[in-house]
Amino acid sequence: MSVVLSIRIPKKLKEEMDKLKDLVDWPSEIRAFLEERVRRYKRIKVLREVDQILEQLPETPRGLADKLMREDRERY
Structure with missing residues (x-):
């Protein structure tokens, strides 16, 4: 259907x-x-929603990534 x-x-x-x-x-x-503009703005909308979700997450403690990587390496 079209309009x-x-x-x-x-x-x-x-x-x-x-x-x-x-x-x-x-x-x-x-x-x-x-159609291309609609696709672009839909992506922008999703990215903004993701940003809002990420802002609500608690901060990761400093050094956590290094610690987890070391632990993971030690397992193997």
């Missing part, structure tokens, strides 16, 4: 687009652009 999205653009831009209409399928170009 119609209507936008206003400057007249000069429309004239330039019309000059290129035999080279460019504008509806497909615009649709692809919007």
